[in-house]
Amino acid sequence: MENATKNTLIHGSENLSYLKSWKANSDRILFGTLGRMNDEKSWGKDESYSTERHADTDEPPSAKLDYLNTLAYASLSVSILGLIGTLYIILCANPWVCSERPVLRRITDNDFVLVNLAVALVLFHASYLAGLHSMSNDNSCLVAGLLVHFFWLASFIWEAAEGYLLFNAFLKFGKSFTRFKLKSFLACWGISVLIVSTSLLINAKAYIGDPPRCWLGPKYVAQFYGLFLAPRCLVLTGNLIVCLCVLKEIFQSTKTSELELRSTKKKEGLQLQVRWCLALTVSLGIPWMLISLCEIFGKDNHGQEGLIILIILCCGSHGLAMFLVQFCSRKRPRKAACQDRTAKTSVPPR
Secondary structure, eight states, rough: OOOHHHHHHHHHHHHHHHHHSTTTHHHHHHHHHHHHHHHIISSSHHHHHHHHHHHHHHHHHHHHHHHHHHHHHHHHHHHHHHHHHHHHHHHHTTTTTTOOOOEOOOOOHHHHHHHHHHHHHHHHHHHHHHHSSHHHHHOHHHHHHHHHHHHHHHHHHHHHHHHHHHHHHHHHHOOOOTHHHHHHHHHHHHHHHHHHHHHHHHHHGSSSOSSSOOOOOOSHIIIIIIIIIHHHHHHHHHHHHHHHHHHHHHHHHHHHHHHHHTSSHHHHHHHHHHHHHHHHHHHHHHHHHHHHHHTTTTTOOOHHHHHHHHHHHHHHHHHHHHHHHHHHHHHHHHHHHHHHHHHHHHHOOO
């Protein structure tokens, strides 16, 4: 038992980075909720609601929709830039610490998952923003809706792969997954293709909103709940269980091995990683709380509009948060590696 505890602590500061970006991408879910609200309630599908809103304010519903769309564009653009910066940090070795030009480096299994996760999110954001337009061509709207659904699913399934790595690193000592990169690539993207293809065969028109909104609406029960929400809930539940188990293991190990860690730098690094994890978990939980409030107070359209704005702002910050976490967690190791390389290559004076 003591050996297992020590192994956990030795690898803790390295592997706890899996936790940092677990939910840094939940914006893809929250904007799906925004789309559902736009589709069903808020912007002119219900004529009585549209008339009532127009009587209360001089601004027509279409202007309100344009205003929220503009806010979504700005917020998601920030998230996309953060994700691109995250990809640059992961793929390039020492991009700002050393004076040499950045070069592509060999990435670990965890970095491989993060790269695919960030790529899926960038493409999801781009597809979602394209679907915000009321497209007159049904085929274009269908393609946009399919891409939103596909990349949304892919990003979530890549989070499940990240949860597996975290579980294997902390709770399954000594076991490894052979050819993990190839198998995870085929599984994560392949499962997404399978689910979207099934949804397309059931009813392709489900991706064309009324009025034209290019996403899967909740009125298509089998597709929306079975092929859209069910995978999300499954992955969230599994990752939450893994997260709680890992945090329990870390805190227990830290408590029982406090004397061994007191004279090393591993305890400081482990505590820093845990703080990053908890800070991101709290910040990323705020949009979920806001969505719950939207559902509870759905009849109060004025209050719901304010909550939607907060959701957009919180979601747009996730890509930036992912970038900041990667930047801060990798800056010290890269600087130390650069200094070591400089010391090895320097010629001592005679």
